[in-house]
Structures are given as structure tokens and as C-alpha cells.
Amino acid sequence: MSTAPLPVSIQVDGERTSGLWQRPGDARAIYVLAHGAGAGMTHREMEAVANALCDAGIAVLRFNFLYMEHGGKRPDAPKLAHAAIRAAVAEATKLAPDLPLYAGGRSFGGRMTSQAQALEPLPNVRGLIFVGFPLHPAGKPSTDRAAHLSDVHIPMLFLQGSRDALAELHLLRPVVEELGTRATLHVFEGADHSFHVLKSSGTTDAKVRAELCDAITSWISDTAT
Secondary structure, eight states: OOOOOEEEEEEETTEEEEEEEEOOTTOOEEEEEEOOSSSOTTSHHHHHHHHHHHHTTEEEEEEOOHHHHTTOSSOOOHHHHHHHHHHHHHHHHHHOTTSOEEEEEEHHHHHHHHHHHHHSOOTTEEEEEEESOOOSOTTOOOSGGGGGGGGOOSOEEEEEETTOTTSOHHHHHHHHHHTGGGEEEEEETTBOTTOOBOGGGSSOHHHHHHHHHHHHHHHHHHHOO
8 A cells, every 4th residue: 555645845946835655664775756737736647657666665755846836837938847847846855865866757747856956956956857848839840959969968858659649659759869978768659648558458557557657666776776
């Protein structure tokens, strides 16, 4: 059974936002998990991923960006989103200074984390994990959003569905290859941007989520040493 999340308060630019902290007894690393643009830290998929990782020995800190904390729908400007990520990373370090630290998250949250890292390295963060990196808007294929990744000099894990409308694989694969050995791409066949699969795929969302968490834990084991 997963460790119950504990509420935490995180200060961001003179304001406070909510966080949820889960640390299993056998924790071997921390993942600061940022949410996507349309759903906050308590969304059922965010909760499911956090619980699965916790069961696998990965502590997780979820948090809300300020717009989500205030009930807004329009995501924060990058500068404010970056500040929230830095505050969450600092909080994770305080909560468990003994554990290797990783950051990233779903879609918007993952991209804001990589931008923050590219501008100024996040203290103590050993690697970035993207759960559906939003390479481009739906229907507008481009690699412009990946330009900053060349300024990220720590390991990166890209977890992407083969049907992801926000990251066409024929564009994403060259981006990852250009990043060299510091980038790893794990593709989930039949999954969309939300890691949902069709009934005709022969698998289920739950199995995809389990594969996703296995990929994260295996990659952390490879990079934490």
C-alpha cells in the first residue's frame, strides 16, 4: 500500500502554494513531479503515478503552480513557473537531503522544469524526467520548444506515447539523438499525450502506467550511482 501523502506549504515569490509529500520507508530517490497545464497535483493520474512510484521506492513531491493554486485556468508565465519549480526543488532537498534528487513532470510542468534547468541549474538535481514532453502544440509540428534542451547538461528521460499529438515521433527522435548520451527516449506504443490507449490496442491504461513507472525507476537506478 502506498504511503499517504503529507501536505506541505511551499513559498513562491512571497506567496504560498500547496504540495503533497510521499516518502516510503525504503526510498532511494526523490522525484519532484510538476503537473500539466490543465490539471493540478491532485488529478487522479498524478496521484496514481505518485503512488506507483512510492510503492517502487521513489519519494515524490507534487505541488501546484500558483495559477492552479488560485483556481486559474491560464498557466503562469515562464518566469513564475520557474520560480515555483525552484521552490519545490528546494523544499524537496529540505525534506530529504539524504536522497538523490530528480525533477520534471507532466507536459507543461516538464517543459517548465527543463527551461528552468537550462537558464540556471536546479541545485542538487541529478536528472530530468518528462512525462509527455510537449514538443509542439497539437496540429502545429515544430521543434522550436526543444531549442533550450541543448543547454541542459544533466541526464534526461523522455517518456512519450506513440500517438502523442504534442510530440510527433519523427520530430522528437532526432531531437533526442542530437542530445547524445544524456538523453533517453522510452516510447509507449499506442499511448496518447495522456498515456491513454485505445481498447483495440491490446493493453490498458493501468498497464501503460505500470510500464511508465518501471521505466522511471530503472532509469533512476542507472543514473543515481
